[in-house]
Amino acid sequence: MTMATVNVQEVIDSRKLSGFQVLVVSLCALIVLIDGFDTQAIGYVAPAIVRSWHVDRAALTPVFSAGLLGLMLGALAFGPVADRFGRKPVLIFCTLFFGVMSLLTSTADSVQSLIILRFITGLGLGGAMPNAIALTTEYAPKRIRATTIMIMFCGFSLGAALGGVAAASLISHFGWKSVFVLGGIVPCLAFPFLAALLPESIRYLVVQGERGERVAAILRRIDPAASIPAGATFTVEEHKAKGFVVRQLFANGRGPFTLLIWLVFFMSLLDLYFVTNWLPTIITDSGIAVSRAALITAMYQVGGILGTLLLGRLFDRFSPFVMLALTYLAASVFVLLIGTVGTSIGALVLTVFGAGFCVVGGQIGANALTANSYPTAIRSTGVGWALGIGRIGSIVGPMIGGQLLSLHWPIRQIFLVAAAPVLIASLAALCISFLRRAPLAEEHGLQTGASTP
Template sequence: MRVSNAVPHGVLYDRPMTSMQFVIVAICCLTNISDGVDIAALAFAAPVLVKDWGLRPAVLATLFGATAVGLAIGAFFVAQLADRFGRRPVTLVATGTIVLTMMLTALATSVPQLAALRFTTGLCLGTLAVTLNVMVSEFANARWRNISVAILHSGFSIGTMVGGLFAALLLMPFGWQSMFIAAGTLNAIAFVLILFLLPESPSFIVSRRDDGTLGRLNRALSRLGQSQVTEVPAVAVARGKAKVSALLAGARRNSTLLLWLSQFVFAVISYLLLNWKPTVLVNAGLSPAQAGIAGLVSGIAGIAGHMVAGYLSRDGREVRSTMIFLFMLCFALLWLGLQPPMVGGLILAASFTSFCNVGVFTGLLLIGLTHYPAAVRTASVAMLVGIARLGAISGPVFGGLLLELGLGRDGMFIVLASMALAPLIAMYFAMMGWRRAPANEDVARVPA
C-alpha cells in the first residue's frame, strides 16, 4: 500500500464538490431535521399527555431529563464508536434505533416505559449530534464546509418547526401518540436514504490503514463522482490531545471560565424553554394545536436567528453579537412571562424568544471556535458542548421545580430573565480579558 504526502484537512478538502456530495449533505440535514422533531415531540405532546395520564410537572420533568441524560452519554461516549467502526454504520444504527424507540413510545402505557424509551432515544440523538457534524465536515470541501455545517445546524430549528406543524395537525384529532409515530416515520425515511445513498467517509477509510484501504477508498470516491487515486493519501492528524488545562493558561483563563459560566447558565435556560414552552403556552390559554403553531413560527424565527447571528458575528465581532442577543433574550423572556393571554401576542413572544435563544447559541459556539488558537480549539468546542449537555439535564428539571413551586408564568420567566443577565455580564468581562491578552498568548482573534 503506497502512501502519498499528508493531506491536512481530509481527502475531499481541496477537490470540487460533486452533486453526490451535496446530496449527502442534504441527507445529513434531513436526519438532523428528524432529530429536531424527535426532541420536540415530547415537548409538544406533553400538555395532552399530562391531561390523559394526570402527570405532575415533576414527573414530566423526569421524562425530559431522561432524554437529556441519554443525549449526554451518547455524545460523550457512544459517538466515539464512529472512530472505531465507521461513521456510516454508527449513524445507521443510531437512526434505525430511533425509528424503533419512537414507534414504541406511541405504545407506552406507563411512565417507566416512557422514561426508558426517551433515554434510549436521547442516547441515539446524542450520538448523531456528533457523527452528523463529522460526516458533513468530511464530505464537504474547503469552500462549502462552513456553510454546510451551518445548514446542518439550521436543520434542528427546522425540525422544531416541523414538530410544531405535526402538533397543530395531529395532536387534537389523533392524540399524543401521533407525534411519535410521525417523528418515527420521518426518521424511517432518513434511515432508508442513509442505507442506500450514504457511503463511508473517505477520511475514515484512509485512517484505517491496511491492504484493502486503496480499494475501499476508490470505491467510495467513485460513488461520490470523484476521480480515483493511485496511492493512499496520508491524512494529517493532530499530535496528541489538547488538554483542557491549556484553555486556562495565561491571560485567557478568566475569560474562559466566564465563557463556560455563560454557556452553562444559557444552556439551563435554553433547554428549559425547549421542553417546557409548549406546556407554558397551553397553561397560558393556547390550545395544543395553537401551541403547535407557535412552535412552527418559532422554528422559522430560529432559522432567522442562526443567519442574523452569523452575519453580526463577521469580522471578529462574535462576543458583541452574543451580548446583543443575550440582552434581547432578557427582554424576550420578560415579554413571554408578562404577555396577557392573547393568542397572537403569545405566539409572537414565543417566536422572538426562539430567535434570541438561537442567536446566543450560535454566538457562544462561534466564540469557542474563533477566540482560541488551533492547538486548543477542539478542546474549547468540546468543553462548550459538554457544558451544554449538563444544562440539558438541569434545565428541564429546573423548569419542573419552578412550576411545582407555583410561581406562575410571570414569576417563572422573571427568574429566567434574571438568570440571563449573568451570561450577559460575564461576556462583557470576558471580552475585556481577551482584549488584554498579549500577542504571545496566541489568541486566535481579539474581538473588535
C-alpha cells in the same frame, strides 16, 4: 522517485461546494431534522398527556429530565466512539436506534414507562447530533464552514417546528401517541438510504491511515476533474490523537476554551429546554388552546431557523465569538419579554420568535464554532462532550421550570429567571473571544495518512 502528496483539506478549501458535498450536508440535515422532531416531541404532547392520564403537570418533569439524561450520556459516549470507529457507522446506528425506541414510546401507559423509554430514546438522539456536526465540518470548505454547519443544523429547528405543526393536527385526530409513531417511522425508513448514500469523513479516513484508493475515490466525487497522481500520499494538517481522547480536549492549551465552551453550552441548553418544554404548558394555563399553544411554541423553532441562516454568515465574516456573545445578549432580552406580554397572541408570536432567533440560532452557532475549534482526531469527542455537558443544563432547565410552576410563580418572574442563563452564556462567549490562542481550528503538523497503491 518522489511520491506525490495531496493535502485533502487544501483540495476541499480551494474548490466550490460540489453536489457531492451538498448531498453529505443534506443527509446530515435529514438526520438532525428527525432528531429535532423526536427530541422536542415530548414538550408538544405534554399538555395532552396531562389531560389523558389525569396527572399533575409537574409529574412530567422526570420524563423531560430522563430524555435529556439519555441525550447527555449518548453525546458523551458516542463522540469518542465515532472518533475511534468513524462517523458513518455511529450516525446510521443511532438514527435506527432512536427510531425504534420512538415507536416503542407510543406504547407507554404510565409515567414510569414513559421515563424509561424517553431515557433510552435519548441515548440514540444524543449520539447522532455531534457526529452529524463533525461530518459536515469535515466536508465543508473553511471559508464557509460555519455557514454550512449552521444551515445543516437548521434541520433540527425545522424538525422541532414541524413537530409542533404535526402535533397540533395529530393529537386532535389520533391522540398524543401518534406523534411518537410518526417520529419512529421516519428514521426507520431513512436508515437504508443513509447506509447507502452517506460517506465516511474523508479527513477522518486520512487521519486514521485508511486505504488511499478510498480517499482518492471520495476526492474524485468532490471534484471529478481533480488530477490525483498514482501512488499519491494523502495528508491533512493534523495529528492523530494519542492516549485517552477526552484528555486531549485539555491538551495543547485547549483547557480554557473547553471549560468556557462547556459553560456556554450548559447555560444555552438550560434556557433552550426550559422554554421549549414548559412554554406550551404555560401558554395553555393562561387560557390559550392546546393546539394554538403548540403553534406559538413552534415559532420558537421557526425563529431559530431564520436566526441560523442569518447568523452563519456573520460568524464567518466577523469575530465569531463576539457575534455569539451579542446573540445571547439579545436572547436574554427576548426571553424576558415573553413573560411581560400576557395572552396577546401577536405579542407572544413576536417575542417567542425573537427568543428562538437568538437562543436557537446562538446554540447552533456554538455547535459550529466548537466543531471548527477542535482537530479531526478529537472533533466528535469535542462536540459530543460540549453537548453532553450542555445536556446537564438541559436537564436542570425543565426541573427549574417545574419547580417554579409548582410554586405558582407569576409568569413574569419565571421568565426573568429564564433570561439569566443566556446572559451568562453571553459573558462566557465574550471571554472566549479574548482567548484567541485557545484551540486553533487546524493544528499544525502535517498528518500523513493514506496513499494510493
